[in-house]
Amino acid sequence: MPRRLDPVELEFVETAPVRLVFAAEVRAEPAAVYRALAEDVEGWASWFRAVTSARSTRGGAGREVRLMGGTRFDETIVAAEPGVRYAYRVDETNVPGVRAMLEEWRITPNGSGTRVQWTMAAAGPAPFRVGLRLGRAGMGHAFRDAVRSLDRRLTAPAA
Template identity: 70%
Template sequence: MARRLRSVDLDFVRTAPLRLVFAAEASAAPTVVYRALAEEVDGWPSWFTAVTAARSTGAGAGREIRLKGGTVFHETIVAKEPGERYAYRVDETNAPALQALLEEWRLAPTATGTRVQWTFAADGPAAFRYVLRLGRPALGRAFRDAVRNLDKRLAAASA
């Protein structure tokens, strides 16, 4: 059963009770990485293995994301800055205990490609936040694997 979450704005990425921040390098340029994140939403399952389905909604103003295990997120895009930042908040989900969630992807050029930084900003009961902190290493691995997979996909597409 889907539940409505608390609506948060972009500042939540700095003020959330739980902030998990991860970074990885991609060899593609920031504009190319951004396009895969923000404009090719339906391609997410091909590189982010936790995602089983992804589609844009509301003429690109939102997304519907389905994860392994059956979790569903209905999201609103809150920042689209080509080559720099892509962020969205979850408005509805069937995930228990989650009260608010905003994810931000920041991109920065490097000498060899792009530094990709992902911030997972969440709120929920103390026990929920504790469990997420315990899961930080697994979430970090999933993110790094996703960036590695995306980088391979982008390299193959440009070859």
């Protein structure tokens, strides 16, 4: 059953009780990475294996994301800075225990490519926080796999 979460703002990415931060380097240019994250929401399912569907809602002000295993998120975009960052807050989910969640993708030029950093910020009771921390390695693997897949997609020669 979906539950409403606390409506946190962008600063939550720095103040959340649990912050999981992952980073990777890609060959794709910052503008291309940003477009894939923020403008091609439907395309997430083609490069982020855990995502089964994603779509923009409310004229681009929100997102609806479905993950493997039936997890659902209804989100509000809280930052959309082309070539710099893309962030969204989870407003409603079926994940048990979570009270607030915000994710931020930072995009930084790095030589001829891009440094991509993903931060998941969350709040919930102690068992939820412990579970999230225990899942860190798996989430890091999923992030790295997704970013590699995105990079291949963005840098593949045109057919």
